[in-house]
Amino acid sequence: MGLLQLLKSQFLCHLVMCYVFLVSGVIINLLQLCTLPLWLVSKQLARRVNIRLSYCISSQMVAALEWWSGTECTLYTDPKSYPLYGKENAIVVLNHMYEIDFLCGWTFCERFGVLGSSKVLAKKELAYVPVIGWMWYFMEIVFCKRKWEEDRRTVAQSLQNLRDYPENYWFLLYCEGTRFTPKKHQVSMQVAESKGLPQLKYHLLPRTKGFWVTVQNLRGTAMAVYDSTLNFRDNEAPTLLGILNGKKYHADLYVRRIPLELIPEDEAECAAWLHKLYQEKDGFQEHYTQTGRFPGTTVSPPRRPWSLINWLFWFCLLLYPLGLLLAQLIGSGSMLTIAASVALCSAASLGFRWMIGQTEIDKGSSYGNKEAPLNIN
Ligand SMILES: CCCCC/C=C\C/C=C\CCCCCCCC(=O)SCCNC(=O)CCNC(=O)[C@H](O)C(C)(C)COP(=O)(O)OP(=O)(O)OC[C@H]1O[C@@H](n2cnc3c(N)ncnc32)[C@H](O)[C@@H]1OP(=O)(O)O
Numbered sequence: 617m618g619l620l621q622l623l624k625s626q627f628l629c630h631l632v633m634c635y636v637f638l639v640s641g642v643i644i645n646l647l648q649l650c651t652l653p654l655w656l657v658s659k660q661l662a663r664r665v666n667i668r669l670s671y672c673i674s675s676q677m678v679a680a681l682e683w684w685s686g687t688e689c690t691l692y693t694d695p696k697s698y699p700l701y702g703k704e705n706a707i708v709v710l711n712h713m714y715e716i717d718f719l720c721g722w723t724f725c726e727r728f729g730v731l732g733s734s735k736v737l738a739k740k741e742l743a744y745v746p747v748i749g750w751m752w753y754f755m756e757i758v759f760c761k762r763k764w765e766e767d768r769r770t771v772a773q774s775l776q777n778l779r780d781y782p783e784n785y786w787f788l789l790y791c792e793g794t795r796f797t798p799k800k801h802q803v804s805m806q807v808a809e810s811k812g813l814p815q816l817k818y819h820l821l822p823r824t825k826g827f828w829v830t831v832q833n834l835r836g837t838a839m840a841v842y843d844s845t846l847n848f849r850d851n852e853a854p855t856l857l858g859i860l861n862g863k864k865y866h867a868d869l870y871v872r873r874i875p876l877e878l879i880p881e882d883e884a885e886c887a888a889w890l891h892k893l894y895q896e897k898d899g900f901q902e903h904y905t906q907t908g909r910f911p912g913t914t915v916s917p918p919r920r921p922w923s924l925i926n927w928l929f930w931f932c933l934l935l936y937p938l939g940l941l942l943a944q945l946i947g948s949g950s951m952l953t954i955a956a957s958v959a960l961c962s963a964a965s966l967g968f969r970w971m972i973g974q975t976e977i978d979k980g981s982s983y984g985n986k987e988a989p990l991n992i993n
């Protein structure tokens with residue numbers, strides 16, 4: 617192990633990164649809160665400001681992936697579609713198998729200049745994650761309870777609000793609704809069988825209602841669906857802790873651009889279209905397993921320096937007061953103050969560990985685990 621690699625695996629480094637991420641995040645959240653009165657004066661200006669503020673948070677995680685861990689990202693796509701990426705609104709359909717698939721998605725957003733404005737249909741629980749969840753509120757992220765009866769109205773309303781969004785965005789949809797586990801796969805394939813649908817090997821059966829409602833509500837403003845399939849080289853199962861430890865991964869992403877007008881308007885036809893799409897996605901994963909690559913030509917959209925510059929800015933800004941505080945603390949000689957500070961740091965690192973836990977599949981929800989196939993018509 618090289619010296620740099622050893623440094624990256626040190627707990628102290630992680631503690632400093634945690635401090636910078638949390639403190640800068642809370643500062644940015646507070647600035648976002650200050651933009652609330654601006655919404656009353658100029659909604660579009662408030663949105664543009666929030667896009668840039670959100671970028672300052674999410675790009676820190678992207679910087680950790682791109683610059684700290686050095687993870688590489690290769691894009692497989694059609695060269696004719698490539699120039700359109702980042703220049704139009706699009707609905708991104710991505711497989712949901714990895715703990716850092718959202719982060720790889722963010723990296724591609726960053727490289728095509730839509731990170732600050734990127735959107736997702738996210739489970740409501742994530743709205744309460746400090747910093748990221750609070751930031752999402754100002755980004756107009758669409759939340760769902762994964763209970764269709766409750767979601768149908770709120771999701772459609774939130775999507776309608778995006779129709780006059782002032783900058784290009786990608787709207788991410790994990791149609792599988794939850795991350796892949798062998799148990800969830802088994803349950804969903806029982807559902808597929810009961811519905812007379814073909815089996816999938818690498819995906820859960822997609823939930824079609826969210827896709828239909830998204831396509832219907834963004835029709836005319838989103839130009840295409842980007843069917844995206846992600847895999848990692850060498851059968852890696854990457855984790856956020858791996859990234860923090862500086863482990864380098866290699867992500868391969870296959871993207872097909874499908875014009876939105878090709879997607880049926882009728883709900884049942886749209887659902888059938890999505891099921892067929894997932895069968896094709898399964899075929900691409902099989903191709904990857906067999907050959908180690910996706911179909912299509914490859915491009916590696918270059919890393920941009922902005923995420924690193926933003927990250928270094930926050931380090932410079934926040935490390936100086938931390939140093940002063942530590943010097944004062946040690947200088948004070950008060951055991952009580954030192955003990956209180958250690959307790960505070962321990963609480964903060966536990967909180968940080970809980971946040972990282974939100975990305976871990978074995979701490980995931982039981983959604984999709986329990987559906988009893990016998991109850992399904
Ligand atoms: C490459 C570039 C990337 C670009 C990235 C861009 C942007 C990035 C931005 C941000 C990144 C942040 C990432 C954050 C990630 C957070 C993601 C999540 O939180 S995922 C979870 C939430 N999202 C979803 O669930 C979306 C998909 N779900 C749906 O669409 C659902 O339909 C729903 C709208 C949520 C409603 O769910 P509900 O369960 O209530 O209803 P359903 O109608 O879907 O379910 C009943 C239906 O399903 C059948 N059924 C039953 N059991 C199963 C099963 N196990 N598997 C499949 N299907 C099942 C059942 O028979 C019913 O069928 P039918 O519809 O025929 O009646």
Ligand SMILES: CCCCCCCCCCCCCCCCCC(=O)OC[C@@H](O)COP(=O)(O)O
Nearest residue numbers: 637676677680718748794795971972974980981
């Ligand atoms: C900058 C350096 C520091 C970086 C470290 C930052 C650590 C903070 C981590 C906070 C991350 C919070 C964002 C969580 C996003 C999780 C996305 C995700 O994958 O959600 C899962 C859901 O889709 C489905 O849930 P399940 O039903 O599978 O359960």
